[in-house]
Amino acid sequence: MRRCIFRLPNYITGEDKNNPKTAKNIIAMKNSLFLAILLVALAGCRPALTSSPYAAAVSAVESNDLKAAEPGFLLAIALDDHPAEAHLQLGTLCENDTAQLPCAIWHFQRAGELADEESMRRQAQMHRERAEKAYLEILEETWASADILDRKLQVQLLKEQNHRLNDWVTRLNRENSTLRMMLSERQ
Numbered sequence: 001m002r003r004c005i006f007r008l009p010n011y012i013t014g015e016d017k018n019n020p021k022t023a024k025n026i027i028a029m030k031n032s033l034f035l036a037i038l039l040v041a042l043a044g045c046r047p048a049l050t051s052s053p054y055a056a057a058v059s060a061v062e063s064n065d066l067k068a069a070e071p072g073f074l075l076a077i078a079l080d081d082h083p084a085e086a087h088l089q090l091g092t093l094c095e096n097d098t099a100q101l102p103c104a105i106w107h108f109q110r111a112g113e114l115a116d117e118e119s120m121r122r123q124a125q126m127h128r129e130r131a132e133k134a135y136l137e138i139l140e141e142t143w144a145s146a147d148i149l150d151r152k153l154q155v156q157l158l159k160e161q162n163h164r165l166n167d168w169v170t171r172l173n174r175e176n177s178t179l180r181m182m183l184s185e186r187q
Contacts, residue, residue, distance in 0.1 A: 054082040057089065066093060087111035088124055091131070101135040 057072025070093055076086040091107030094100035108128035115121045 052076065052081045053079060054086055057086070061089065061093075066096075069093065084111045084114035084116070084120055084124070087114060088120070088127065091124075091127055095127070095131050095134075098134070098138055101131055101138065104131045105135065 053072050054076035057069045057076060060066070060069035060072055070090065073086040073090045073093070075081075077083045077090075087107045088111040091104045091111060094104035094107060105128055108124050108131060112121045112124035112128065115124060
């Protein structure tokens with residue numbers, strides 16, 4: 001026989017198998033134990049952040065790993081870890097791709113808004129103005145080439161329309177000659 005000073009109730013130990021309360025408690029205890037073990041395992045598997053996401057992203061830029069730097073700067077912004085500097089760095093990354101210039105302009109704007117120091121605001125404004133100027137030049141080139149494309153398209157449409165009109169005139173001339181022949185035969 002077991003001798004114990006402290007004895008758990010039967011519905012917890014499971015000794016009373018016929019009691020429905022016992023079965024529910026056993027299942028609840030098993031589920032709780034499983035969840036506790038799972039949480040401990042997951043907590044142990046999570047990588048520890050040894051440095052800030054901003055610092056990791058800056059080191060990625062320094063090692064020329066720009067693909068890894070972008071998510072790092074985004075994480076830094078989300079975690080409020082040097083957000084103005086992260087926006088400035090993201091703007092610089094986006095500025096390298098002409099298709100991303102609107103994104104760069106937005107990041108430079110946010111960097112200026114979030115900056116604590118006046119020098120950082122001026123730097124963000126300078127970057128934003130440079131990106132806006134580059135984007136304006138691209139738009140102007142696009143519009144200028146669109147004018148050329150519009151002219152080419154207009155010429156092509158006019159040629160197609162001229163061809164259709166010539167076909168129509170040819171068909172009308174045939175019909176006219178056929179009607180004249182029929183008219184001359186009747187006379």
